[in-house]
Amino acid sequence: MSQDSSVPVSRRLGRYVYPYRWGAVLTIVAYLGVAGTELMLPKLIGYAFGEGFAKDAFPLWMVPVVLVGLYVVRGLCNFAGQYLFHWTIARSVLDFRTALVEALLKLDAQVYTRMQPGTAVTKVVNDPQQILQITGDVGMALLRDGLPAIGLVGYLFHLNWQLTLLALVVAPLLALVMKKVNRRIRLMSSRSYDSQLVLVNKVDDITRAWRVVRQFGAAAFERQRFVDAAQEVRRYNLKAAAAAAMAQPMSQLVASVGLSFIICAALWQARAQGTGVQQFAEFIAALLLLISKLRHLSDLAAPLTRASVVAQGCLALMDAPKEADTGTQELPGPARGDISMDAVRLTYPGAAQPALDGLTLAFGAGKTTALVGASGAGKSSIIHLLLGFGHPDGGHIRLDGADVAALSRAALRRQFAVVSQDIVLFDDSVAANIAYAQPRDEARLEQVLRAAHLWDFVQTLPEGVETPVGANGSKLSGGQRQRLAIARALYKDAPIWIFDEATSALDTESERAVQQALSLWAGRKTLIVIAHRLSTIRDADAIHVMGAGKLVETGTHAELIARDGAYAAMVRAQAGEA
Numbered sequence: 001m002s003q004d005s006s007v008p009v010s011r012r013l014g015r016y017v018y019p020y021r022w023g024a025v026l027t028i029v030a031y032l033g034v035a036g037t038e039l040m041l042p043k044l045i046g047y048a049f050g051e052g053f054a055k056d057a058f059p060l061w062m063v064p065v066v067l068v069g070l071y072v073v074r075g076l077c078n079f080a081g082q083y084l085f086h087w088t089i090a091r092s093v094l095d096f097r098t099a100l101v102e103a104l105l106k107l108d109a110q111v112y113t114r115m116q117p118g119t120a121v122t123k124v125v126n127d128p129q130q131i132l133q134i135t136g137d138v139g140m141a142l143l144r145d146g147l148p149a150i151g152l153v154g155y156l157f158h159l160n161w162q163l164t165l166l167a168l169v170v171a172p173l174l175a176l177v178m179k180k181v182n183r184r185i186r187l188m189s190s191r192s193y194d195s196q197l198v199l200v201n202k203v204d205d206i207t208r209a210w211r212v213v214r215q216f217g218a219a220a221f222e223r224q225r226f227v228d229a230a231q232e233v234r235r236y237n238l239k240a241a242a243a244a245a246m247a248q249p250m251s252q253l254v255a256s257v258g259l260s261f262i263i264c265a266a267l268w269q270a271r272a273q274g275t276g277v278q279q280f281a282e283f284i285a286a287l288l289l290l291i292s293k294l295r296h297l298s299d300l301a302a303p304l305t306r307a308s309v310v311a312q313g314c315l316a317l318m319d320a321p322k323e324a325d326t327g328t329q330e331l332p333g334p335a336r337g338d339i340s341m342d343a344v345r346l347t348y349p350g351a352a353q354p355a356l357d358g359l360t361l362a363f364g365a366g367k368t369t370a371l372v373g374a375s376g377a378g379k380s381s382i383i384h385l386l387l388g389f390g391h392p393d394g395g396h397i398r399l400d401g402a403d404v405a406a407l408s409r410a411a412l413r414r415q416f417a418v419v420s421q422d423i424v425l426f427d428d429s430v431a432a433n434i435a436y437a438q439p440r441d442e443a444r445l446e447q448v449l450r451a452a453h454l455w456d457f458v459q460t461l462p463e464g465v466e467t468p469v470g471a472n473g474s475k476l477s478g479g480q481r482q483r484l485a486i487a488r489a490l491y492k493d494a495p496i497w498i499f500d501e502a503t504s505a506l507d508t509e510s511e512r513a514v515q516q517a518l519s520l521w522a523g524r525k526t527l528i529v530i531a532h533r534l535s536t537i538r539d540a541d542a543i544h545v546m547g548a549g550k551l552v553e554t555g556t557h558a559e560l561i562a563r564d565g566a567y568a569a570m571v572r573a574q575a576g577e578a
């Protein structure tokens with residue numbers, strides 16, 4: 001949790017508006033200009049009719065000049081007010097969104113396992129605009145109705161301070177009623193917001209899993225799930241609207257109690273002290289005007305509460321645990337690639353069993369080391385720790401003798417190129433996916449495309465290397481996606497290469513690409529291969545066999561076959577399957 005979580009929401013949002021405060025101030029000035037010209041209009045018309053009938057009055061051409069001039073000034077002020085208002089909001093939203101995406105990029109790995117992509121999209125893209133737009137609109141309405149309300153209170157004091165004080169007696173009652181109404185609005189808005197996130201994630205699921213949905217003929221099922229979730233949103237939105245609709249009648253009810261109270265008191269005062277009817281009428285007229293302003297102000301409670309609920313959602317994302325990057329040590333250049341794990345333990349939050357249970361093993365520099373073992377044995381968890389996505393609960397991991405925990409995450413991750421089980425591609429071109437976040441070098445691009453056996457395929461694409469690959473590479477085949485990921489890893493040219501082989505069978509050409517990539521690097525890079533098909537790793541310098549988070553046995557293929565243990569049994573089992 002960040003320290004910021006104890007700072008009030010309004011103050012935290014204010015930080016994003018503060019740099020553009022002059023925009024806000026000028027907006028107010030512009031709107032004061034609009035109000036000023038509006039006030040001048042009746043005055044000028046009165047003047048024109050009052051003075052204009054005399055023979056030697058002002059020349060007639062002044063009428064259109066002044067009138068049109070006034071409207072021009074009013075129009076300019078109005079335009080400037082709107083423009084400055086949106087300028088301030090847009091700038092603040094940009095900064096707020098940027099801060100949110102920065103937080104998103106630094107989240108702890110565990111947070112991603114809990115958060116659906118739709119939630120992140122809503123919080124980073126939609127919510128900041130909604131929050132600051134509502135807050136801005138409410139601010140403008142406060143200026144429009146709040147300032148005159150304060151003026152009216154002053155005027156009432158001027159007219160009759162005793163009666164005004166009496167009128168203010170209902171203020172605490174009004175505050176109490178509004179507090180109760182607001183609490184209900186907050187509760188319902190918060191439920192509506194949560195249910196809306198559920199709805200967003202349903203759409204996210206439908207889009208992401210469209211193949212599964214169709215395969216299972218589950219369109220009607222998904223539709224119903226969506227409608228159920230949408231019903232929840234509707235229900236809470238209606239409840240929030242009903243709570244908001246209570247604000248005006250309740251505040252008016254309290255005001256009417258106060259008003260009747262005051263009329264009685266004023267009549268009593270008038271009868272006793274003989275106050276004139278005019279003064280009394282003026283007082284009541286001003287009071288009625290004040291009540292009408294309060295009516296508008298009470299309507300602001302609902303949007304403001306909604307904005308505060310949404311803001312809390314965004315700020316919760318900002319406060320979510322960040323990846324700890326306490327290591328400060330840098331590596332001067334590429335690592336040699338000597339990795340050792342010493343009595344490493346890892347238990348994921350909420351897991352009953354440790355994923356790694358006192359694991360001790362090594363990956364030699366420039367060697368090809370394979371990790372094999374049953375599903376869930378802990379192979380990916382080793383990679384998880386090597387890349388610094390998590391921290392061991394016990395033991396040490398060393399890279400070239402340096403404790404990995406002491407290295408900065410950036411220095412550590414620069415040493416690795418990874419082809420993971422789940423290939424993740426960006427909705428961008430072939431080239432952009434390969435030279436991801438790195439300077440583009442055409443010759444190198446061709447070289448890695450050829451090495452990954454993709455060059456010929458890419459030549460057949462309509463736009464060559466500039467062809468978009470679709471959402472997560474959906475326009476490519478499974479094998480092509482895998483080879484693209486290999487090309488990306490080749491392009492990164494890191495000293496340690498991790499290949500987490502997919503369990504699904506590769507087509508022959510992809511398998512050949514994998515084999516060639518492995519042989520291309522064998523002896524030159526430190527290779528860590530998580531293998532499911534043992535044929536891939538026959539030539540490995542060492543094979544670590546894992547079981548239940550522990551190292552079961554280790555050796556070369558020949559040694560392990562000779563030992564006739566777990567590895568030999570796995571080889572026999574796969575030979576039987578083949």
Ligand SMILES: Nc1ncnc2c1ncn2[C@@H]1O[C@H](COP(=O)(O)OP(=O)(O)OP(=O)(O)O)[C@@H](O)[C@H]1O
Binds near residue numbers: 349351379
């Ligand atoms: N984020 C997580 N939270 C909780 N438990 C996890 C998490 N990731 C993995 N596990 C658990 O840790 C154990 C080891 O998982 P790991 O992914 O390392 O196995 P693996 O050997 O790579 O399996 P596979 O060959 O199927 O990929 C499993 O029991 C798994 O359920």
